[in-house]
Amino acid sequence: MVRLRNWSHQWTSAQYGTTGLGCLLEQSIALTAADHAGPLIASDAAKHPLLRDHPLVTSGAKVHSFAGIAAFAEADESGLGEAVGVICALSHERREFGPQATALLESFAELMASLYAQHIDLYRHAHASKALEEDVETTRRLQRQFRQAERMAAIGSWRLSFDGNQISWSEGVYAIHELPVGEEVPFADAVDFFAPADRATVRTSIERAMETGESYDFEADFVGAKGTHKRVRVSGEVEIVHGQPTALVGVLQDVSDKHKLIQELEYRAQNDALTGLANRDRFTEKLAHVVRSTIESRAPLGVVLIDLDDLQSVNDNAGRAAADALLCRASAILRSNWLMGSFAARLSENQMVLLLQNDQHLTDLPSLLDRLAGELAAPIEYNGKAVPTGASLGATLLHEGGACSGNELLEHADRALYTAKRNRDARFHIACALACGDCEVSDNQDEPNAHRAFRAA
DSSP states (O other): OEEEOOEEEEEEEESSSOOOOOGGGGGGGGGGGSSSSSOOOEEEGGOOOOTTTTTTSSSSTTTOEEEEEEEEOOTTSSSSEEEEEEEEEESSSSSOOOHHHHHHHHHHHHHHHHHHHHHHHHHHHHHHOOOOHHHHHHHHHHHHHHHHHHHHHHHEEEEEEEEESSSEEHHHHHHHTTOOOOOOOOHHHHHHBBBBHHHHHHHHHHHHHHOOOOOOEEEEEETTTTEEEEEEEEEEEEEEEEEEEEEEEEEEEEEHHHHHHHHHHHHHHHHHTOOOOHHHHHHHHHHHHHHHHHHHHHHEEEEEEEEEEEHHHHHHHOHHHHHHHHHHHHHHHHHHGTTTTTTTEEEESEEEEEEOOOOOHHHTTHHHHHHHHHHHHHHHEETTEEEEEOOOOEEEOOOTTTOOOHHHHHHHHHHHHHHHHHHTTEEEEEETTSOOOSOOOOEESHHHHHHHHHHHO
């Protein structure tokens, strides 16, 4: 029989003429040979010092003769093998074992060791194959997860060799470019997907990274192969292999939605939600900047405050929607082509402001204000009815050599507006700012005199 063992039990692997299956190690007579050097042969087991006290020898089972030899597994680093089993023959009768029996046992032991070694190799191969299959499946799963993450984040990775001849893209990069996966795209053609204004930045960033190892990260405008305009984030850094730079690696991400959201939030933070005109905060920043540049360039500047006098009346009599329509019409007038180059803002519920820097506008300011007041005061059509409206304008000027602040200009324009509102026959009033010399003020009660007063200023 062939008996194998583990740390606590033995079991029969092959047998002839016996019925033994398995037992605890301490109950096994076969494994007595496992710790014996060379063949263990006993024609009379009752007289052999290793076998005579075994229950199978002393009991009614009466094993009279025994021949066995250990089968060893492959040797470890020390050169020693481990006895994993025994090849043995048991007899209830007395048997003599000659040299041929010994040689046969030794031959069987070598055969068993060889078979066992082959079994180990097959097991290792199967285990390695399974591990390889698991690794392959893990890699495939990670690739699927990576592709899914790329799609969800609208992102892709790329690699560019230092000689510029080899460029590789992930599926995410192809998706951003709107190209089939695997299509070869030369580096020069890849740069052409960026907006003309950003191509130089892309090339310069890549060249600097290759020369100095400096990484980069910026956003740029981009147009896909199907003509879709996008905003992308571009980042890259040097790949180091065995201490040597070999390529540039990086990511390309479609951030169009994020960019659009940021622009929308910035727009909402700087503009009036109803009219689309600049809000008070944006106007304050704009006015401070314009006043500084105007003083430095010694150019004229006009500030016009506009009050929609009948807004509350329109709201009370025709409803909120009519009042909103009046405000939207007023904002459209302030952005008309004939006022191109000016800057308009909404300061409060019914008050708007206009900054004038165009010489053509300022050369004949009374005519501009008269036209503007007339258009703003025209009745509006709402639900098929004409709704009367009105507007008052107060203007001030910062002439060459003037040094007023933005707040002072607004104060002068506010006084002019107050004067225009007090005088029911006037639609606008002009007041010069301080430090601009002695000058007249004018309104539109007497048009010829108004023009003369403005020219005198």
